Amino acid sequence: SQQGEEDPQALSIQEGENATMNCSYKTSINNLQWYRQNSGRGLVHLILIRSNEREKHSGRLRVTLDTSKKSSSLLITASRAADTASYFCATDHSGAYSGAGSYQLTFGKGTKLSVIP
Amino acid sequence: ETGVTQSPTHLIKTRGQQVTLRCSSQSGHNTVSWYQQALGQGPQFIFQYYREEENGRGNFPPRFSGLQFPNYSSELNVNALELDDSALYLCASNPGGVTDTQYFGPGTRLTVL
Numbered sequence: 001s002q003q004g005e006e007d008p009q010a011l012s013i014q015e016g017e018n019a020t021m022n023c024s025y026k027t028s029i030n031n032l033q034w035y036r037q038n039s040g041r042g043l044v045h046l047i048l049i050r051s052n053e054r055e056k057h058s059g060r061l062r063v064t065l066d067t068s069k070k071s072s073s074l075l076i077t078a079s080r081a082a083d084t085a086s087y088f089c090a091t092d093h094s095g096a097y098s099g100a101g102s103y104q105l106t107f108g109k110g111t112k113l114s115v116i117p
Numbered sequence: 118e119t120g121v122t123q124s125p126t127h128l129i130k131t132r133g134q135q136v137t138l139r140c141s142s143q144s145g146h147n148t149v150s151w152y153q154q155a156l157g158q159g160p161q162f163i164f165q166y167y168r169e170e171e172n173g174r175g176n177f178p179p180r181f182s183g184l185q186f187p188n189y190s191s192e193l194n195v196n197a198l199e200l201d202d203s204a205l206y207l208c209a210s211n212p213g214g215v216t217d218t219q220y221f222g223p224g225t226r227l228t229v230l
Contacts, residue, residue, distance in 0.1 A: 033218070035221075040154075040156075040205055040224075040226075041223050041224060042119070042121075042207065042221045042222055042223040042224050043160070043207065043209075043221040044119075044221070045218050045219070045220070045221075048218060088159050088160075090159075104150065104162040104165060104173055104175065105150075105152075105160075105162065105209075105219060106162065107152075107159030107160045107161070108159050109157070109158055109159050110158075110159050
């Protein structure tokens with residue numbers, strides 16, 4: 001089952017506008033990660049925020065995490081046509097299984113972002 | 118570029134057949150995970166291998182199995198294919214230990230007819 005839920009499912013904006021996507025999850029996490037996927041191909045890691053962090057920046061990306069509400073948001077500022085893709089949040093449940101390096105990511109269904117030139 | 122490659126890119130099989138998908142991780146990445154992504158859905162964790170041993174499994178039946186080799190390559194095998202197995206299969210690697218980021222390959226698109 002998928003724990004994370006992104007909102008909205010689809011988002012269409014004009015180039016230059018900001019895009020905000022939200023993610024909610026159900027159980028406690030070690031960290032939350034955002035990935036981008038172009039046209040059903042491989043996932044590209046964008047940013048990771050740990051459970052003890054509240055905000056993180058990377059270039060035009062800003063991620064917030066509210067562990068009390070079990071939610072996160074991804075803000076893309078000054079969007080470009082090249083940002084058109086699906087965006088997924090993924091939660092890390094390290095320690096769910098025994099063994100070193102053992103963890104899995106639980107993904108939401110994603111937000112499909114379209115940036116219109 | 119993540120340095121993770123997968124083959125083949127696309128594959129068509131019929132129901133009941135068996136399939137093997139391959140992944141080549143970055144050198145030094147001791148952990149490899151496999152995910153299944155159905156159309157319009159997020160990836161779902163199948164299982165993880167660490168130093169050639171299965172190290173965790175998601176909610177997938179035993180007909181999904183894997184192997185990891187010392188040369189940082191791995192395989193996902195699926196027996197008795199079902200129509201619902203049609204999906205994009207992604208492998209992801211990382212150096213293991215406490216490193217959090219996973220590096221995904223481009224995926225193999227499997228179609229079961």
